[in-house]
Amino acid sequence: MIEKSIKKLIIYANRHLFLSDNDLIYAQNMLLGYFGCAAPYEGEVDVKAIEEMEVPDEIVAELTDDLIAQGLSAGEAERKVVFALGALSPRPSAVEDAFDELYQADPKEATEYLYGISVANWYVRKTQIDKNIVFDAKFDQGSDLEVSINLSKPEKKNSDIAKLLVAKSTSYPLCLLCPENLGFYGHDRHPARGNLRYVEMELEGRTWYLQFSPYGYFDRHCILFQKEHEQMVVDHRIYATLLAFVERFPHYFMGSNADLPIVGGSILNHEHFQGGAHILPVMRAKEKAPFKVSSPNVQGAVLDFYDTTLVLKSLDKEELLSVADKILACWRGYDDEENEILHGDASTCHNTITAIARKVGDEFRLYMILRNNRCDSRYPDGIFHVHPERSHIKSEGIGLIEASGLFILPARLKRQGAEVEDVIANGLSHEEALAKYPDIEPFFPMIEEMKTKKLSLHDYLGSVCQNILHDVAVFKDNERGRAGLAKFLEVCDL
Ligand SMILES: [Zn+2]
Known part of the structure; x- marks a missing residue:
């Protein structure tokens, strides 16, 4: 009734x-x-x-x-x-006022207030998020990773994302990240946003909005998006904005996806960041080797992580920024044929960086993950992208969350994983398995590997995620890769 x-x-x-x-x-x-x-x-x-x-x-x-x-x-x-x-729900203006007032007392209280409203008014679908399957992947060697089988997010292919980038949007609101979503009723091609609430802030001379993600991947998963509907570009201003945000909200990290398809996020046509309260695996990785930086107030190190991640640490935001700028500028035009890294030409640049900022005490940290989105005949979907032998687990682009060690795997794996386990537990033959599960074909190598190595499903998924990050690494963890990275850092002349 x-x-x-x-x-x-x-x-x-x-x-x-x-x-x-x-x-x-x-x-x-x-x-x-x-x-x-x-x-x-x-x-x-x-x-x-x-x-x-x-x-x-x-x-x-x-x-x-x-x-x-x-x-x-x-x-x-x-x-x-x-x-x-x-x-x-409270009107957007009332949310803004309350947020600003709480911020004066404690930034964390302000973000908790916005999060609380977003959960209570069903914008953040907490019940659905809590159903996701989440586990830690631990290895004998190397950093732990985190794996989540996300039961609510549809799987997107890189080709769809590239199409979106060139497609001219004629609808209102222009995209899911435009501020005009506030209170938008929605229709079959655009989700209802009647209960969306965000708060406005000025960062580095531009207007940004902070909201929580409806299908958050981790604790307090939030999105910071620019007022203008403009394509993502990674540059000095972006690093400055990330650092300015964590200075204001030191209890959250904030990261920017790379600005190119294959190695970036799923929405490249509206400048936005992702952040939250979670400590991502890359943030727990040990430092492998320090590298020389001329500024005495900035420390740089290569992290002991699977993809190629550098970290800069400093109490001084501006000095850190100037080192980050040099790394980005050098990487944009860098070639290392031995490691298959080619930056492209004036019209197409393949080199970019995924960056994540956070504060630890008074110290600013900027994680810079070197990326390249080149394709060749051997790897038509991307040389530094998930290789085909792993696409049965994940085929989407590896964005900032995954490149940082938290994997969001597609919902289909809940069913497919259970089918694989069933085939192994009941010792089904190839024919029997196919008769029972008609789309299990791509999973036969996985079944073999799990049987021979006596791996559980979670162990198997964890090792695939680890290997995906090895695919993503532009400088591999071998002699040639290590020498290449050392040379790059030398050329940067930091
Ligand atoms: Zn937009």
Whole structure:
């Protein structure tokens, strides 16, 4: 019964979304009109149960069912519910004001407030996030990695991302990261954003917005996006913005994807960063070898990690930035034929950097992962990309989160992993396995490897992720690679 769900939703908003007692009648009448009801529900509802809720999923499910029973499609029902939750949440301006006031006392309180609203109003789909399969991959040698089988995120191919980059968007809002998403009702090709809340901030002379990710991959996964819909470009300004952000919010890291397809994120046409409270595996990696930097206030080191990661550390933001600038400028035009690194020409540059900033005490740290997106006939999808023998596990581009050691694997692996385990446990032959699971063909090498090496599914997935990062490394961990990296750092003349 819609009227009953509305009553529950109003009580929920009153207890969890700062809906004032004085606005209850008004809010209820608004929703009654919006959902086409004549009068409120007069019966009792379990107020205590609503007070104890941490997320609105139960009420959302009831209301959605009511709407579907009335003949709405599942998509339209969801949009209506999202819009209602947005209408019951504090106005964006009120969120801004509260955030700014809390920030004066403690930056962490401010971000916790924004996160709390985003979870309570169903923007961050916490229930769904909590269902993801997450485990640590540990190895005899080398840093631990983290693996998550994400049950909510659709898998994107690199070719789709490249198409998106050239496709001219004619819709409104232009993309998922444009500020015009705030309160947007949504349709079949654009998700409902009625309940989105973000806060504005000026960083390095530009306007940015901070919001939480609806399907967060880790603790407090947030997105910082620029006001203007402009293509991602990694340059001095980007590094300066990352460092300015962590100076303001020292409890979060903030990272920028590379600005090229194959080695970047999935949305390259709107400048944005990703951050959060999580300590990513790369941040726990040991330092392998320091490298010389002329500035006495900046320390540089090569990290003992699988891909090619440098770290810069300094108490002085500006000095750190000038070293980072030199590394980027040198890398953009760098060639090392022996290591298959060619930067391209004036029209196509293949070299770029994935950068992540964080603060540890008073010290600024900038992690710089060297990337190259060149393809050749042997590796048409990318030389420093997931190699084909591993694409049954992951084929998407390796963005900043994965390059930092946290792998987001596609939802299909939950089913496919269970099928592989079943084939091994029951000793099914090739033919029997195919008869039972028609799309298991690409997984036969995996079944063989797990059997011979006596690996569990998690062990196997962990080792594939480790090897993917080896694929991504521009300077491999062998003699030729180590010599190449040493030469690059020398040429940089830091
Ligand atoms: Zn945009």
